[in-house]
Amino acid sequence: MSRMFLRETVRAYRQRDPAARSDIEVLLCYPGLHAVLLHRVAHWLWRSHAFLLGRLVSHFGRMLTGIEIHPGATIGRRCIIDHGMGVVIGETAELGDDVYLYHQVTLGGTSSDHGKRHPTLGNGVIIGAGAKVLGDILIGDNARIGANAVVVAEVPANTTVVGIPARPVERGTAVRPAKPRFDPYGTPCDPCIDPLLHEIDTLRSEMNDLEARIARAEALRPAPAAGREASVDERVERS
Structure with a gap:
């Protein structure tokens, strides 16, 4: 496990979480970091065809952190799992770089068939607490998924979706479009047009x-x- 990976992940926690006061605090007290570190070991074992050992490491990580990541899942760099309890990431899920997940997020499948059946997340995606992203769908770069949303269709890049089922909300204007930024819990707090209210x-x-x-x-x-x-x-x- 490279020191660069650990250093940049700790730095990402420090940058995005104002509660993180020191590197040692992140290393010792952040279950999301522990889950990702254990997943790297489990994923290496899985790719080496040591499937049972990979599952055992994954299971140990689940007991230790409350975060379940299948060893077959692919996770990019600087992935942050905030709070983390109840997060489930399926076997064929693919996460890009700088992904931010909150607690009780599910990246699940909608099919019992073998093959790709879990979501693919682009770079810079934020998924709010309790959100469910289901099926072999693509979540584009810098997309935002609001808390408790249920996503069953692809989300274009730089798009914010909320609700059940999740629908895009309009942010910014044609003259001044919204820029990608960090949205706590993936939920916009600035004035925006809710799709249901707009229809009403x-x-x-x-x-x-x-x-x-x-x-x-x-x-x-x-x-x-x-x-x-x-x-x-x-x-x-x-x-």
């Missing part, structure tokens, strides 16, 4: 417009003549 506002506007058109049509409708009204009343009385 659109329906409300269409309904108001329809009511106004009906009112104008009623105002332009000619009033019936008095004699015609009397004849209608007479026919009603006769019946």
